[in-house]
Amino acid sequence: MGNKDSKEKDKTKMPDPVVVSASAKHTASLIFLHGLGDTGHGWATSIAAIRPPHVKVICPSAAKMPVTLNSGFESPSWFDLLSLDASGPEDEEGIKKAALLINGIIDEEIKSGIPAERIMIGGFSQGGALALYVALTSTRQLGGVVALSCWLPLHKQFVGKPPIGIPCFQAHGDCDPIVPYRWGQMSASMLKQLMSNHNFKTYKGMMHSSSETEMQDMKEFVSTSIP
Template identity: 65%
Template sequence: MPVTLNAGFRMPSWFDLRTLDANGPEDEEGIRRATELVHSMIEQEVKAGIPSNRIVIGGFSQGGALALYSALMYSKPLAGVVALSCWLPLHKNFPAAALGNTDIPYLQCHGDCDPIVPYKWGQLTASMMKQFLKQAEFKTYRGMMHSSSDEEMRDVKLFVERILRPE
């Protein structure tokens, strides 16, 4: 899709990114459309026989932002959320906008040298979410930019193993 921050050129994107200003305008309609798509993917898995409380959603950067928002706007319980190098879209609407999943585990990870999604955005998101989420964990990776690391992937693996223990 065309992305405003990319001078309107097309790129893989869940929704339009209009500014790097944390208080700037957001693509509310695009975020809601993308959320509906995520919810429909979850529903397909539920129809295939996987209980919603055994489903973990997650993503990196814009995908992580969408995972956070989608989980909070989903009315059925999920197993957890993994959010890497991201922020909470439409953050001004929370905690009032949250429809569900405030009592599930959230793992949010961020590199402290991220030049794309500033580390401060991750910190602010984590701080705000800890006010209304029961199980929000924020991990920092020293020297990591807008990428991933072996340490972060180990933490994600341990998180998923912990929340999806065999029944």
């Protein structure tokens, strides 16, 4: 994020993102957000392996913060997680703050000459939730959103909103013990109304993780959405 004054840096404490440059002429970017307790390094290699050569991959790392669900222990987290209940309280302020950080990364890409509709955002678990929130609240038409094993945060705020045309690939394992498959299904039925181009895929037997098949499906989605 360059030369912001140090006070600003302390406030967000966001480490530098892991960046994998495009291997051909850079004409599109994919920003992918990790899950709770992980860093950008956790996903950079597998995302780089499936992206088309013209796509630059940016995997930011969340700052450490005390997480309520972790009994208050510090962990890399995009926002606080307060409850394991689909209708439980949410860290609205934290989600909005994290969305500002990610929008800042999108702005940098646009400044560097990549149009918004060639910028895709995605994430896994908590990162997928944040990616959905950013895509749905963005003032720009982004190139697509990938939401793996996650949920739609602050869902009540989207009720009755007109659908947007951003392509969305949402995926969930039906044996997920961390983010229940039912949350994925509930989010999917809402996202279908909020996005005119939404696709939900279920992976049989998959837990809170990814799989070869899911990555291949994601690869196809990325190359079709930001060709």
